Amino acid sequence: TDPELLSLCGLDDGWLDRRVFWDQAVYELELERIFARCWLFVAHESQLPKPGSFLTTWMGEDNVLVVRRRDGSIGAYLNSCPHRGNRVCTAEAGTARGFVCNYHGWSFGLDGTLNGVHESAAYGREPTFDQARLGLTPVARLDTYKGLVFATFDPDAPPLRDYLGEFTYYLDVMLDNDAGGTEFAGGSIKSVLGCNWKIAAENFAGDALHAGWTHASGAEAMIGRGVAELGADDADSYHVNAHGHCWEFNLDGVGNAATLGDKRIMNYLRENQERVAERLGELRARMVGSISSVNVFPNFSFLPGQNTFRTWQPKGPHRTELHTWVLVNRNAPPEVKDAWRKGAMMTFSPSGVFEMDDGENWELATRSNQGVVTRRQRLYYGLGSDTAIDHPELPGNVHRGQINDANQRAFYRRWSQLLRAATWDDLEKTR
Numbered sequence: 001t002d003p004e005l006l007s008l009c010g011l012d013d014g015w016l017d018r019r020v021f022w023d024q025a026v027y028e029l030e031l032e033r034i035f036a037r038c039w040l041f042v043a044h045e046s047q048l049p050k051p052g053s054f055l056t057t058w059m060g061e062d063n064v065l066v067v068r069r070r071d072g073s074i075g076a077y078l079n080s081c082p083h084r085g086n087r088v089c090t091a092e093a094g095t096a097r098g099f100v101c102n103y104h105g106w107s108f109g110l111d112g113t114l115n116g117v118h119e120s121a122a123y124g125r126e127p128t129f130d131q132a133r134l135g136l137t138p139v140a141r142l143d144t145y146k147g148l149v150f151a152t153f154d155p156d157a158p159p160l161r162d163y164l165g166e167f168t169y170y171l172d173v174m175l176d177n178d179a180g181g182t183e184f185a186g187g188s189i190k191s192v193l194g195c196n197w198k199i200a201a202e203n204f205a206g207d208a209l210h211a212g213w214t215h216a217s218g219a220e221a222m223i224g225r226g227v228a229e230l231g232a233d234d235a236d237s238y239h240v241n242a243h244g245h246c247w248e249f250n251l252d253g254v255g256n257a258a259t260l261g262d263k264r265i266m267n268y269l270r271e272n273q274e275r276v277a278e279r280l281g282e283l284r285a286r287m288v289g290s291i292s293s294v295n296v297f298p299n300f301s302f303l304p305g306q307n308t309f310r311t312w313q314p315k316g317p318h319r320t321e322l323h324t325w326v327l328v329n330r331n332a333p334p335e336v337k338d339a340w341r342k343g344a345m346m347t348f349s350p351s352g353v354f355e356m357d358d359g360e361n362w363e364l365a366t367r368s369n370q371g372v373v374t375r376r377q378r379l380y381y382g383l384g385s386d387t388a389i390d391h392p393e394l395p396g397n398v399h400r401g402q403i404n405d406a407n408q409r410a411f412y413r414r415w416s417q418l419l420r421a422a423t424w425d426d427l428e429k430t431r
């Protein structure tokens with residue numbers, strides 16, 4: 001790999017070169033060394049309720065078909081026909097007994113095997129034709145964590161549990177409950193942003209700073225007042241990260257959820273918090289719907305409280321396809337689930353008040369780099385350089401204060417390490 005290119009790809013004393021948001025060569029390296037290697041979120045198990053349930057999604061720029069197989073297990077395959085490469089499944093989601101390619105009629109089972117071909121007599125006479133070897137290409141590994149399905153193209157990637165590491169302590173705030181687990185309520189929304197995928201991911205990783213400023217008028221519209229300055233008292237607020245996965249939060253327990261402006265959600269949250277406290281302890285119960293945001297490296301984000309879950313799918317250095325869903329506890333009352341779905345729509349959908357605020361900033365933060373002189377400048381990620389602490393309960397790297405760039409730095413450190421490392425073994429062990 002070009003050493004000059006790699007020299008751009010990392011923080012230099014808290015500064016980041018702007019070309020990493022613009023250059024095609026950096027983007028290509030990200031596809032190879034991040035998206036083709038990391039564990040990527042591909043589905044929630046609730047989206048695949050029965051054998052034959054399927055959906056199509058992206059792992060980097062590779063389209064994949066995720067299927068509940070006949071034996072109940074989940075498989076994921078490149079959604080591209082091994083004959084001439086046509087996309088095999090053109091639907092976004094549904095139920096099927098198998099998949100037939102639209103071009104020459106090769107047909108595949110739920111387990112990806114080639115079941116049959118059109119003009120089979122001709123193929124049958126062909127000694128080089130080995131049907132067993134011509135199935136859809138599976139991902140290297142697929143695994144789940146409490147309802148979330150992840151896959152990787154890299155057979156050498158560490159197991160999913162190791163990849164998530166201590167971060168599962170935090171993920172459990174959303175995923176571990178006595179309510180029959182979680183599910184995605186309703187369908188998904190897709191939209192396109194004219195921004196680099198990292199600008200969105202780093203925002204969810206740690207950017208509490210923008211909340212009270214960018215979203216001031218949105219908050220005014222939803223709750224009749226702005227967001228209080230979050231930096232005023234950082235005793236109960238944190239940036240935490242492990243292996244590049246990041247969560248910024250305070251311990252008010254309800255701040256994000258309150259923006260949905262729905263009493264049913266607030267009542268449910270408060271009741272639920274007691275159950276969470278019993279199960280996971282007081283501290284994590286206070287994280288449940290608080291002002292907070294999360295990014296699971298590289299591109300899977302969510303907001304506790306609004307409960308919007310999303311992936312930032314890279315579509316070139318200057319374009320990102322956003323997929324969003326709404327996560328709810330499976331046995332929450334139907335009217336609460338519905339209120340959450342609608343609340344998320346009001347706030348974090350393409351027409352939601354907060355999503356629009358962010359989109360414009362991110363597009364302009366990307367687009368400015370079209371200017372060759374602008375592109376040569378660097379960006380400042382130095383906030384909170386002396387905030388690292390040891391915390392008696394919180395695992396991973398912990399920083400005090402929510403108004404902080406600590407998580408953004410952790411995100412770019414992981415990103416940089418992955419771009420530089422030829423193999424997982426080369427990757428410096430980091431928390």
Ligand code: FES
Pocket residue numbers: 081082083084085086101102103104105106
């Ligand atoms: Fe799929 Fe030919 S490309 S059958």
Ligand code: FE
Pocket residue numbers: 210211214215354358
């Ligand atoms: Fe925002």
